[in-house]
Amino acid sequence: MASSSSNLISLKTSDGTVFKVERALAKTMKTVQAIIEEADANIYMIPIHNVFSHHMDMIIDYYKLSVAGKSKEFSVEKLDNDELKDFLLAVHYLNMEDLFEVLTQAVADRLEKKSVGYVRKYFGIENDFTPEEYAAIRKKNDWAFKGDDIEPEEDEEKQEE
């Protein structure tokens, strides 16, 4: 098996940077772990597609904080919405459970109390409803839109029988 000198795993990001990370950190990346286990011989360098060096920097920050029991101090506040999305995708690709939870929560926090239009834009969703279809689904589920002051299309609230 691996010699003791391979305590570090080399990961190559999409933008060509090589990161030498502790085996323990690589273990938190299920995708990487699977690659290591499948390789017949020692693998020198593992390419991680969809992950950029700035993602790896943040992953290493999170790892260091969680090892020190300070994972609550990790913040993605400074990332704008697109950067957060990309980071979530990278972490999803690497299959890192804890960090994934943190990031999905962060995305949810940014979506909380936002209008339908905002959410659509955030997720990059194209509205493929016809106006009639939209009106129909909106009416059918109006029980979920009542008493909501965010939705601009909301009718004046009527007293229900």
Next chain:
Amino acid sequence: MSDFLEENKLSDLPDDILLHVLSFLNTKHVVQTCVLSTRWKYLWKHIPTLTLHSSSFSTMKHFARFLSKILTLRDSSTTLHTLDLVHHGEIESRLLKNVLNYVSSHNTHLKELGINVRADTCLILSCVSSCRALTSLKLSMYPKSCYNFSETLFPNSLNLPDLTSLDLTNFVFCGGQNGCAAPFLAFNKLNSLVIHKCTVKHAKILRISSETLVNLSMHNNKFNIGIIELSTPNLHTFTFSGIPSQIIRGSGLSSVKLVSIDALMYSNDRIPPMVLLSWLLEFANLKSFIVSSTTLQVLSLFPNLLEVKHLFLRNLKSMKIKLHPHLLGLSDVLEEVMLKKAAAKSRKEATKLRKAFNAGLKPPFIPDGIVDFLLQNSPSAKVDITTIY
């Protein structure tokens, strides 16, 4: 690079990831995603969490209608992982029964349950006991009439072997024959325990015994007992707010690394300062101490506090003091003490001080000398003072 970004829009994530993000949101907003696009039309039906808070509806009628609809229209074969029902008021029996029936019929994999309502507590407790897979339980129940604040009896027979997190409000813990109440013995994996506004009956001691407990929080409890026995060798965090009135016996406090205390007192009582000091003497391994100004004020009322020399708080790395507004009753007691001290020096000083108090002078937020007293064995600890208001 821009190709990559376009190809991997967030919306290209599989449904279960999207649902995962949505599961953090209020269920009302989750259902609203039905209008985003045809792909999202029915996605909401497979949400594994139900966060049902009446506060996101402007009237009870809307909330009631929402509840009926969501329980009927959600895809019944999708595993229910979490349910959180919050309504700070009376909930119609029929409506509550519907929710509880839904919980019972989806209890196989239910991991997290939260119920915060004014309702018939028996129904709720029997539903809770059927959810054997629970890892997290949060219960806050008040009886129906809004003038009735009587507590719910915490059942001895709650069989939830996988429970790691328990948060209880307004319960009464009953003692056994030995005059001791030990309500949490059966929870072998308990990690976090939070108790608010609870009380104890038929017992003189409340016993909390757990190898796995890491976090203990106690807020505004009405324990009319003198002793809490804490056997928690792995306790890391202790949080307290209210009037300190129980001596804490056992080794529980010695392992604690982080403590947060917001103590108060409304009248001249010997017990809270004494109890507070007794706790402090137990924190052998404390690294981080968060304390309100009122806590320091209560502590300062222990007679001759500053002369106490003890090898306590030897490992303190940081102390954060949060300045709270003055508490009326407590301020009066502090003023009395300051006047007595001034009078011991001279009548002139006492009169001067009395005049100042009448003119609006308040006792200092942080009593003189108390910070140095607390840091006597950890002089290099970092001190931070912040205002909360």
